[in-house]
Amino acid sequence: MAVVELRGISKSFGAIRALNGVDLTIERGEAIGLMGDNGAGKSTLMKIIAGNFPPTSGDFLIDGLPVHFSRPIEARQKGIEIVYQDLALCDNLTAAQNVFLGRELKRGFGPIRFLDHGAMNARAAKLFAELKSETRPRDLVRQMSGGQRQAVAIARTRLSDPKLVLMDEPTAAISVRQVKEVLDLILRLKETGHAVILVSHRMPDVFTVCDRVAVLRRGEKVADKPVRNSSPEEVTGLITGALAAA
Amino acid sequence: MSTTTDQTTDHAAIDDSIAQRRELTWWQGVTRSQPFWVLMAIFMLCIVMSQVSDVFLSERNIFNVSRNFAFVGIMALGMTAVICTAGIDLSVGSLMGLAGIATGLVMQAGYGIVPGFLICMAVAGAVGLTNGILIAYLRMAPFVVTLGMLAISRSLAMVISNNRMVYQFGPDQALYLWLGGSSTFGVPHPVWALGVLTITFWIAFNHTTWGRWVYAVGGNAQAARLSGIPVERVLLSVYVICSLCAGLSAFLMVGWFGSVTNALGQTQELNVIAASVIGGANLMGGVAYAFGAPIGALLMELIRNSLLLAGIDALWQQFFVGLFLILAVFLEQLRNRGRA
Ligand SMILES: Nc1ncnc2c1ncn2[C@@H]1O[C@H](COP(=O)(O)OP(=O)(O)OP(=O)(O)O)[C@@H](O)[C@H]1O
Numbered sequence: 001m002a003v004v005e006l007r008g009i010s011k012s013f014g015a016i017r018a019l020n021g022v023d024l025t026i027e028r029g030e031a032i033g034l035m036g037d038n039g040a041g042k043s044t045l046m047k048i049i050a051g052n053f054p055p056t057s058g059d060f061l062i063d064g065l066p067v068h069f070s071r072p073i074e075a076r077q078k079g080i081e082i083v084y085q086d087l088a089l090c091d092n093l094t095a096a097q098n099v100f101l102g103r104e105l106k107r108g109f110g111p112i113r114f115l116d117h118g119a120m121n122a123r124a125a126k127l128f129a130e131l132k133s134e135t136r137p138r139d140l141v142r143q144m145s146g147g148q149r150q151a152v153a154i155a156r157t158r159l160s161d162p163k164l165v166l167m168d169e170p171t172a173a174i175s176v177r178q179v180k181e182v183l184d185l186i187l188r189l190k191e192t193g194h195a196v197i198l199v200s201h202r203m204p205d206v207f208t209v210c211d212r213v214a215v216l217r218r219g220e221k222v223a224d225k226p227v228r229n230s231s232p233e234e235v236t237g238l239i240t241g242a243l244a245a246a
Numbered sequence: 247m248s249t250t251t252d253q254t255t256d257h258a259a260i261d262d263s264i265a266q267r268r269e270l271t272w273w274q275g276v277t278r279s280q281p282f283w284v285l286m287a288i289f290m291l292c293i294v295m296s297q298v299s300d301v302f303l304s305e306r307n308i309f310n311v312s313r314n315f316a317f318v319g320i321m322a323l324g325m326t327a328v329i330c331t332a333g334i335d336l337s338v339g340s341l342m343g344l345a346g347i348a349t350g351l352v353m354q355a356g357y358g359i360v361p362g363f364l365i366c367m368a369v370a371g372a373v374g375l376t377n378g379i380l381i382a383y384l385r386m387a388p389f390v391v392t393l394g395m396l397a398i399s400r401s402l403a404m405v406i407s408n409n410r411m412v413y414q415f416g417p418d419q420a421l422y423l424w425l426g427g428s429s430t431f432g433v434p435h436p437v438w439a440l441g442v443l444t445i446t447f448w449i450a451f452n453h454t455t456w457g458r459w460v461y462a463v464g465g466n467a468q469a470a471r472l473s474g475i476p477v478e479r480v481l482l483s484v485y486v487i488c489s490l491c492a493g494l495s496a497f498l499m500v501g502w503f504g505s506v507t508n509a510l511g512q513t514q515e516l517n518v519i520a521a522s523v524i525g526g527a528n529l530m531g532g533v534a535y536a537f538g539a540p541i542g543a544l545l546m547e548l549i550r551n552s553l554l555l556a557g558i559d560a561l562w563q564q565f566f567v568g569l570f571l572i573l574a575v576f577l578e579q580l581r582n583r584g585r586a
């Protein structure tokens with residue numbers, strides 16, 4: 001059964017129609033590359049799945065059951081984690097504090113519970129090491145490089161054992177070595193039965209780790225096919241509109 | 247196989263490089279904070295003043311200074327939490343008047359000190375709740391809401407007091423005057439309250455989820471919301487807490503004066519905000535120190551006291567408080583630029 005199924009999802013912001021009747025299904029252990037030009041509606045689709053806002057119309061099913069999210073935390077409770085395009089970090093907090101924001105580890109006796117700084121820093125350090133990122137848990141995010149910030153945002157998705165991980169341009173600001181780590185992470189997620197949707201403008205990323213590629217153009221899905229039956233040239237044509245559909 | 251070995255070596259190398267680049271030690275963290283430098287300024291001022299004036303270090307003067315700054319310090323703690331969320335509360339001075347008059351009237355009518363205190367805190371809580379609901383849930387600008395509340399609270403204080411002074415506090419009068427005006431183990435009671443509250447705020451800011459969320463909301467409210475933090479409830483809580491601090495301060499101050507008029511706390515909001523900001527709270531939100539509140543309040547009181555002892559006209563007082571406020575923010579900016 002599909003982990004997540006979208007049927008006829010549309011979203012309007014006032015007069016702007018960002019998404020128009022989009023269908024999308026994703027299975028366990030599958031990675032979908034979601035591509036499209038700037039403003040095509042990729043982030044909007046991700047935010048709908050992550051519970052930032054409800055679709056204007058359309059159905060949204062998880063494990064075959066319809067769901068309606070009004071807050072991101074509800075999607076998270078259903079096993080959906082997201083790396084936002086703008087990363088959504090608090091600059092004034094440290095890397096570890098950002099990783100655990102909203103799900104802080106605590107310890108104490110009975111109802112009196114205090115933050116467990118040691119455990120959170122140690123866990124965050126492990127996650128950063130896993131991502132091979134030279135990010136130190138106690139450093140302020142304000143002073144971090146783009147790649148380090150990205151590592152913090154990605155590390156947040158590793159706290160739970162999600163069904164579906166959404167990554168909105170996770171490789172936009174990072175070095176070649178770190179890109180490889182993120183792609184390896186996606187492969188590992190697939191191996192362990194997680195589903196991944198990767199939004200990216202980088203053709204090689206999608207063709208290396210994804211099983212399927214879906215293309216959005218002006219809010220409509222114009223293609224959705226296995227990567228082995230497609231090519232970077234075809235996808236480029238679909239994105240720009242040189243090819244109507246495939 | 248070779249990839250696995252590669253990965254392990256890579257890990258070790260990165261662990262090493264992370265370990266080598268040392269993180270800030272606890273001490274470095276302290277010396278980079280604004281309250282530390284303000285504390286240094288306080289020491290300097292004390293050294294200079296002890297040379298200039300014999301009275302400065304006398305027990306009497308220290309007692310006065312410490313008691314005077316405690317009232318502003320208590321309120322500055324609450325204000326610090328508000329400012330940390332990028333908000334402001336202009337109503338604390340007027341609230342002192344309203345809460346103080348309410349306490350006075352209740353005790354004058356023959357009720358004991360416990361009902362008096364409860365009424366004081368209930369009035370403060372109601373004002374804080376109103377501020378908080380308008381700001382957090384109706385998303386109105388904190389400046390405007392609390393400016394309105396400044397006028398409303400003062401007006402209510404005038405109405406219920408009928409513009410009369412209250413100087414009789416019923417059966418518990420002696421106890422009340424002792425509570426506000428005396429000391430235990432040589433430390434004035436308001437200073438005890440400030441000390442306990444400062445430690446409580448320090449723990450709350452640094453070791454509870456509430457504190458973490460206050461910083462997060464001030465740093466990036468949108469990111470905080472996306473992380474599942476109940477942003478509205480956090481905002482509501484800081485305004486209620488700020489008002490309760492003002493209520494407590496008013497309660498102790500009336501006990502100290504032994505009387506209350508509806509002018510109690512007039513223009514105090516400016517001193518309280520100044521104390522928080524001198525103590526390192528950033529009006530843009532996301533930066534605040536629990537210890538900054540008493541330290542900022544202490545510096546302001548010391549300036550006042552020093553001018554007095556140095557024989558400088560008291561009319562200069564506000565000038566120097568303003569000067570230090572601007573200087574403190576300027577230095578903070580300089581240090582931030584150096585770091586970036
Ligand atoms: N909150 C919003 N309010 C109004 N319009 C919005 C909002 N979010 C997105 N839009 C509009 O919806 C359309 C799709 O935006 P979206 O962010 O989904 O594009 P995208 O495919 O992620 O582009 P990019 O590659 O630049 O990230 C754009 O026209 C955008 O202006």
Ligand SMILES: [Mg+2]
Pocket residue numbers: 042043044085168
């Ligand atoms: Mg986008």
